[in-house]
Amino acid sequence: MDFRLSERQEEIRATARRIAETVVAPRAAAIDRDGVYPEDLFEAFRDAGLLRLAFPEEYGGTGDGMMGLVLAVEEVAKYCSSAGLLLLTTRLATSGLLIAGTPEQKDHYVRGVAEGRLRGCFALTEPETGSDSAAITTTATRDGDEYVIEGAKLWAGQATAADFAMVVAKTDPAAGSRGVSAFLVDLPNPGFRIVRQLPKMGVLGVPVVEIHLDQLRVPASALLGEENRGFKLVMRHLNVVRPLVAARGVGLAAGAVEYALAYAEQRHTFGQPIVEHQAVGFPLANLAIEIEAARLLTYRAAWLVDQGGSDRDIAHFLSMAKAMASEVAIRAADRALQTLGGIGYLKDYPTERYYRDARQLTLVEGTSEIHRLIILRAMRDGLLSWGYDVEAAGGLPSGRPTTVPDGLVMA
Template sequence: MDFKLSEEQELLRKTVREFAEKELAPRDAAMDRANELPLDIVQKLVDAGLFGVYFPEEYGGAGADSVSAVIVMEELAKGSASIALTLDAHWLAVDPILHFGTPEQKKRFLPDLVSGNKLAAFALTEPAAGSDAAGIQSRAVKDGASWVLNGTKAFITNAGPAEVYVAAVKTDPEKGARGISTFIVEKGTPGFTIGKKEDKMGCRGSATAELGFSDCRIPAENLLGEENNGFRVAMSTLDFGRTCVAAMGAGLAGAALKVAAKYAQERQAFGQPIARFQAIQFMIADMAIGIEAARLLAYEAAWRRDAGLPYSKQAAMAKVLAADVAMKTCRDAIQVLGGYGYTRDYPPERYLRDAKLLEIGEGTSEILRMVIGTSTIKELG
């Protein structure tokens, strides 16, 4: 067993950390207030080559591994969870094109998506079906050389700025999860609209909106993967998404810990820095322990993916733990800062609002605990 990162991975971490400190952290509070994804920052990610870090070189990527992608997520989230989420959602759409796309689809879509010249979004959730993904109601009907899509998608990250959308839609409604297919839909297609923009609690520097399909006609060749195999496409995509979200959680919690540790050394009470009080030290210790555990689980899930091993369970465990750790760490960071922690003058309250998403998006903690519980009982029972 080797926990040591390669020289390239260490260099990547250093580069992304510096990028996040310089370009993201100073802007994160303003993004939160503006409730808007800043496109100039997206461009900076493009220029830094971060969009394509783990994609093959033949499509313009850097050809690094999934562990490297997770490092990028962790470090970006230290500067801005909103920007990490933007890239995570982009990868959710690009990853299935890489793994399930036809050679023509890969040639047509991947170069612009891997470079980040075009932003992408992954659309599974609907107003009436989130956790119950097999219960989606949007429909696609084959009509000659086209598919005609109708329905609504909800809470879609990157909806609006994205130019390419991977949408999961029912193609055989009688068959439940086995009657879903995924399609590539381009912005500007007649009948495809961007709907209500969400006014979110956190991650407000990311774009979230509804999508509408109204007799939206797309070419037959935009079917992604086999017909009625879309549930599998979506679930395998989410395994990596959850791994990335776990790394985001470790990064975000790491940012909260840093603020708390610094403040604890500066703030005086009863004639000494509060860092000398055991109550504060214990909170800081629990933060550090949780973050390390969450990071290791996220890295293990990514490592298993790179090794070609099953990793759905590890990805789910990593996400649940990282979401719990991020929530507790951000809450305790507010506590370490006392009254100041409760104001917008310091970042932990924003971090806490950002962290809450980690318990909801890409599988709620309840659903993932069910998945982990069921598979553990099956293994051991």
């Protein structure tokens, strides 16, 4: 076992860190204040080659896999969660394409995203359903050489800047999860109407929207994968993206804690730096432990995706990384704000922004509750086990004693 990064991975980290420190960090507060999509960051990422990281070379990528992109997302998310999300959308828009796209679809969309010519968004969630994604009510009906899509979508981060959307709809509404299909919709399209930008709490550089799909017509060639087989595809698509959400959490947590530590070294109360008060210092040390644990889970998750293991075998490890890192980010942001005392609450300093941005992480790409369902299911199915033999430990209690031991005096 070797926990070190390769030379190439160190190089990716160094490049991403340079961009994070020189381009992202100076813009982070203004992106949050103005709530405007940071086109300049997108260009900087493209010019530094960061958009290409998680794509195969045959489609314009660098072939550095999920691990390469995880390293980059972690670095930029230390300073700006919107920037981390922006980088993540390269795969949020295309993971399904890499799994099930035709060579033509991949050559157009994946290459376009890798080269920074195209941007995509992912539209699954609806006003009436999120976690229970098989319950979506958007429909796609075949009409000659086209499909007509009708319904509504909520969220779809980056839709306002997108050149295409992966839209999930029911092609056989009576068949539940066996009637779901995915489509690649080129934008703009008059049937894809953004009706409202949602007023959210954080990550304000990447808008989320409400979309009405009114008689949205797409050619039959827009179908991604097979008709009615889209549910599994969407689940696999989401699985693959989880290490990237985890990397946003790890980055945010690390940024928040390092900021708080620097402040705690400098701020004095009762004649000493506040870091010397154990009530201030120890929580930061606790968070260091949690960040490293989340980071290891995240790197392993990325590695598992890059190994191409079956979903059934790895989904729970991806869920662990995502759940852990997003929850650590919330705890770290909370503690960082507390460490700064009153000024941590001011918009003049990043802790208030970290606090709002972190809160998003346990909601997106599967809530923490849904990840626990995935983990528990794997435990109960024997996919996740640490090799404990209950029989070797004497078996389980039967529930009621069968014999009264000799000498036991009943009161």
